[in-house]
Amino acid sequence: MxxxxxxxxxxxxxxxxxxxxxxxxxxxxxxxxxxxxxxxxxxxxxxxxxxxxxxxxxxxxxxxxxxxxxxxxxxxxxxxxxxxxxxxxxxxxxxxxxxxxxxxxxxxxxxxxxxxxxxxxxxxxxxxxxxxxxxxxxxxxxxxxxxxxxxxxxxxxxxxxxxxxAFERDEFSKLLFQCHNVIRNNDKLSPEAAFDEISKILFMKIRYERNPDEENIFTLKQFEKQEANYEKNIRPVNIKRNGPKDDIPYMDYWFELTKDEFEEDELFDKNEKIKIKEASFKEIVKKLQKYNLSTTSDDVKGIAFEQFLGGTFRGELGQFFTPRTVVDFIVDVLDPQEDEIICDPCCGSGGFLIKAFEYVRDKIEQDIKKEKEKVNKAFDEIAENATEKEQEKLKEISNEIIHKLGYETQIRKSTEQEQARENNKFISRLEKLSATCIFGTDANPRMARTAKMNMIMHGDGHGGVHHRDGLLNINGIFENRFDVILTNPPFGARVEKSLLITKADQLIDENRIAKYKKMYGEEVYSKAMQQLEFDEELSKGKPVLDTLHIGRKGMSGLTEVLFIERCINLLKPGGRLGIVLPEGVLNTQNLGKVRQYFESTSKIILITSIPQDVFMKSGATVKSSLVFLKKFTNEEANMWKKYSKEATSKVKSKYQTELNEIESKLTLRGNNSPDAEIKKELRAKKKKIEDAMEVEIRTIVKEKFDYDIPIATVEKAGISSTGAVTDNELNDILKQYTPYRISNNLWKEIKPVFEYKWNSKTGKIERIKNQNETVTIEF
The missing domain is CATH 3.90.1570.30 (tt1808, chain A)
Known part of the structure; x- marks a missing residue:
């Protein structure tokens, strides 16, 4: 039995x-x-x-x-x-x-x-x-x-x-390349189009592994069985979940169910189809069936998938891959913590999100390990002299402590995950990280799917990765939401005034709307969705540029500039940003007003100039810098406003008489009106005074709102123009910056520290939190 x-x-x-x-x-x-x-x-x-x-x-x-x-x-x-x-x-x-x-x-x-x-x-x-x-x-x-x-x-x-x-990682990587070649050879698709089809099949496989209770499983034998039933016109009663629709083959039906599974992420167009021959599909199913992606270790499938991506996406798609040394440095500098909400609104293949996820996951695992060691140490002090019965009881108590500290197993079924998210209750800290702390968007559907699959391969299949214009709100991606943002936005492109918000940008699924309102709060979510308002009578929405201050004021339409403001808006007060930017944003004269605006919203906490050849392999030739900002806290924002108001009043009083005289002359009419040439001179003089006032006001404010800005330049950043490994001076910068950041308290890290001690007087175990809160543990 x-x-x-x-x-x-x-x-x-x-x-x-x-x-x-x-x-x-x-x-x-x-x-x-x-x-x-x-x-x-x-x-x-x-x-x-x-x-x-x-x-x-x-x-x-x-x-x-x-x-x-x-x-x-x-x-x-x-x-x-x-x-x-x-x-x-x-x-x-x-x-x-x-x-x-x-x-x-x-x-x-x-x-x-x-x-x-x-x-x-x-x-x-x-x-x-x-x-x-x-x-x-x-x-x-x-x-x-x-x-x-x-x-x-x-x-x-x-x-x-x-x-x-055999080394499983290399084996899995080779298998992915073999599947890719099956499509390229049989279906004559380009490398990128072939990858799209591999991506669809991988999502199908993940979908079936997430729903193991269904009769249908992702194997060639099962596919051929259901395919035979289809040919014989045998149809299950429940079309939606147990069998193919009457009008499509079984291969397409599998994909339809997969599109349903990932509908919220908007990864696939509703009309998207499988674009390969059935023979190719069956061959790939046969190759993949030996692997269970849900149980294969993350280091095996994650690194294998990255190898596959690196060997598949070259040329035009290289722009979506930020070099690993840069990704590591930005994450290390920002030091994301447990429970912090993280986003990349231009996520590409998901490199920043994966690194941030793994970084925080490692912190949680190390913390759990340390806490368990403390528990075991405290109990070992009395276990030596305890009877066997007392030892069993002590073991039970120690397990109960660990249980109460939140080290419970992950939720596995998707229905339970949904319920946990809605109720904001999670079985483990890692589940919370995976389910509610990682978000990303990319405007390119191929890269959104790649990022999602890449995260699944690295152990996080629940991250909120969506196919979406990163400037627009969706799901939990909206203003004042994030603690940490890491991104490498597109350079050099422009957003024109003619680009309007469309009806397609709006969410109309009532179930999803209700779910998001419950998750984030009805008032908060409804306010976030106002960005996407659409005028039904005029049948048009507002320009995308009008969703940002810089766009509304006509200061710039450059994507890299717009994304700086977008990221700052997405951050909570005190939230921090690491962004890759072309150096022109930092020093070009015509972007001076833009820089002034950013200075009024956030602090620059580090600028690191990197060599031009870092991005050459990706096809980029612009010299870049890694810029780190911290959005003003509410206190800092109020302080900036106060200083600005005081400075404006002081400077205005200095020039007011002169400005009034100019204005009175410009308003004269009739015979007293100055001629055109004099008016031109007066207006030029007024403009000169106003510019001087602006400089003086800004100077006064910056003198009062003074802080250090660390600036560094590296000659080598771990990667050459050909992609070869070089020395990495970014590591040296990090070693200097981290102590500086901690000593200057640039952002607070509040962590409860537990100790477990045996109180010989009471004969009980005590848990001491932050050295001032003692809890006696009964047994």
Whole structure:
């Protein structure tokens, strides 16, 4: 009889313990793997144990225990012989690091087990444990552990230990190129058009992996079965979810369901179709079916997808790829934190969003790890002298603490994700990051799809990436929303006054509107959507330029300039921006008014000039700078207004008499009216005075609103004009800037710091927050 996972609220049944335990992330993964060992590999519960103390092994400062230990037989376990497999489990969305492999391998060494497994369910790796090498040498990764029936077969064990695993990342990257070539060869499409079709199929595969309960699965066998039913005119009753529509083949039906799945992201046009032959489609399905993109590790599929992108998008599409060294530097400088909302309104292939996601994810994982170590350290202080019963109780309490700190497993089903977002409740901090903190848009539909898929490959399939003009609002992308914006906007293009907001720019889906109003607040969301107002009577909307101060005032229509204002508008007060800009924006005389406007809205916190050859491989020849701004806080904005008002009053009083005299002469009529030449001179004199007043006012304000602006220039930024790796002086700038930023408190970082201590007087564990708030933990 199959073993089933038994979950009861916050408890999970552990058959190897014979009782319910707190359902922590690790515990759930452990029990799932035990179920797999029984149902898939045929092991009996009687030949396994969990949390086995390993003599001599240390986990941090406490006594170590292996999560799961498996013996060759029940008799071997009873007679305390060496086990065959040691398993180490991690929470589902905690990335398994190299130190985890070494730690688990050491457990296996102490137990003299030939197989070591580490798993977080998403990623499972199996190693052979080589006792003949030093403990710091990681053993080779192999394909699988033995089934129970082969556990005592030395020949089969030896064969398994010799089956080392090929480097999966390169294998997956090559497979993507093979799929791409199938389309190019069979369907004679351009590289870019072929990529579009690969993208559609990858989205189909993701869609089916997200809905595993459906009968239809993404395999060639299933496709051919449903295709045969279609040819025989066999139609399921429920057309929408269980079978093809009457008028389209099954290949197209799969894509229709996929378009429904990603409708909110507006990644596909409603009339978009699959544009390859059925034979090509089937060949690609056959190649992809061996991979489960939902469980393949993020480092494997993410890097593989990036390799595929780099080898596919060249020439005209190079503009969408910001060099990795620049991306890393901008993210490191801005140092995004947990719970901060992040956006790139010109996201291209998603490089900034992926780096920011991974950066914050790593912070969360490291914080979780540190907190767990503190908990374990505090409990280890009393566990040494506690009875076995007390130790079990202590373990339960420590798990409960971790549970309450928010280290629960991720939500997996999309329906639960939707419900969690709407109720603003999340099972884990990582789910919150993935579901509500990452947003992006791109006006190019191909790149919007690429960014979305790129993020899925890197572990975040929930980010709010949309096909949209980055200057326009959508979903959660609207004014005063973001803590951090990172972007590389298009250079040199112009937005003309004739570009109007259209009806197509408006959201008309009532369900989505209701959902967004619930998520962001009805008043806030309705105000954000006023940007897209459309005059039904005149059948036209306002010019896109009129949505921005710079556009309305006719100061500039350059995209790079417009996007600076757009990004500042998107930021919350005190929010920070890192943007790649052509140096002309910083020093061209005709953009002086533009710079003055930005000075009145935000602080410049760093300018770094980079060499011209950084973007040459992408086809750009303009020398660029990396500009970092911090939007005024409300206090700073009020201060700027106050200084401006005071300066204006002071300067006006200085020139008012002279201006009044000029104005009185210009208003004379009849015989007293000055001739045209004198009027021209008077107007020129008035303009000169007004310009001088403006300079004086600005000088006074800037003297009062004074702050340092760090400026740096690097000769080498990690990449040459041909794309080759060079020295990276940006790292040196970062080493100097980070201490400067922290010491000058450019933005606040408030983090609760917990300590866990044993109070010998009360006999209780206490959790101390920020060294001033003590909570006694009862047991």
């Amino acid at each position: 199959a073993l089933e996972l038994q979950i009861n609220g916050n408890k999970i049944f552990a058959p190897l313990k014979g009782k319910e335990l707190i359902k922590t992330p690790e515990e759930e993964i452990r029990q799932k793997y035990i179920v797999k060992l029984v149902n898939t590999y045929g092991y009996e519960l009687e030949q396994m144990a969990q949390e086995v103390k390993l003599t001599g092994a240390k986990r941090g400062t406490g006594r170590a225990s292996a999560d799961i230990v498996i013996w060759r037989s029940k008799a071997d376990k009873k007679n305390s012989k060496n086990p065959i497999i040691v398993v180490e489990c991690k929470a589902e969305y905690i990335e398994i690091k190299s130190e985890d492999y070494y730690q688990g391998q050491n457990y296996a060494r102490f137990a003299n087990a030939p197989f070591f497994v580490t798993t977080n369910e998403k990623e499972t790796k199996i190693f052979k444990v080589n006792l003949d090498v030093t403990p710091k040498t990681l053993s080779e990764e192999i394909l699988d552990i033995p089934f129970a029936k082969d556990a005592n077969n030395d020949d089969k064990i030896k064969k398994l230990l010799e089956q080392t695993k």
